[in-house]
Amino acid sequence: MIPFLIIATTLFLSSVIAADEAFPSIPTTFYVAKTLSDDLKPIRREVYGEGKIFDITHRYTQDMPVWESSEGVKPFLRLTTSMKNQSLSNTSEMKLSVHTGTHLDAPGHFHDKYYDAGFDSDSLDLQILNGPALLVDVPRDKNITVTEVMKSLHIPKSMINGVRRVLFRTLNTDRRLMFEKEFDSSFARFMMDGAKWLVENTDIKLIGLDYLSFAAYEEAPETHKFILGERICRMIIPVEALKLDDVEVGMYSLHCLPLRLPGAEGAPTRCILIK
DSSP, X not given: OHHHHHHHHHHHHHHHHHHHSOOOSTTOOTTHHHHSOGGGSOOOOSEEXXXXXXXXXXXXOTTSOOTTOSSOSOSOEEEEEOGGGTOSSOEEEEOOOTTSSSEEEOGGGXXXXXXXHTOSGGGSOHHHHEEXXXXXXXXXXXXXXXXXXXXXXXXXXHHHHHOOEEEEEOHHHHHTGGGOSSOOTTOOOBOHHHXXXXXXXXXXXXXXXXXXXXXXXXGHHHHHHHHTOSSGGGOOEEEESBOOTTOOSEEEEEEEEEOOOTTOSEEEEEEEEEO
């Protein structure tokens, strides 16, 4: 009788522990490898339709970087009910910053008056977040400034005047910074003069970059304040931490859909490019 109780208790405790932990990172969850045959494993990919659709959203894992931390996101997803514990369903909950992984910033992120007025992630214009977009390569030894980069990208003036969305691929992609747990403040980024040039000389309303912030670490507050608009009509929506590896430069149809989070100054966002 005692050995039976020991076995039963062990099984029960292991089930409770498994149900209470966060899911591990890709490719699988706790039980898939143990209970399913190989032909039932899910397919995870970034490219669909033979190269017509590119998912440029990073997967959320506990080892992805977060702002000013060396520990990554840490466990953020857990099963609150588990069928292994005789529940009727598996149900998960998550807890993480709205600025984790691929996300966008709303005006309230760095403007308290806009935060109080309700300019949150639910108020952003889907017509800006979806439409033609230009993906460009930034010279790999440069940050995004006016003199060294914006003019050296060789974007035709006729094109830049008609483009409202530009995604900037930088050295961050080559360095695979979004796959490093520890935050790296040396990421390639917009300097203030580059941000000012965009606002004052183009019709761009959305910019995307390949790390946790589009703005230089040392200038982040003031550059965010400027790009998000002292006047709301001039604001540019920044989409940050895009996954831009293995995508050719050129024109695409961009689709960004943030979670509708009234009261939140940012939101996790699923982004795709369609040729």
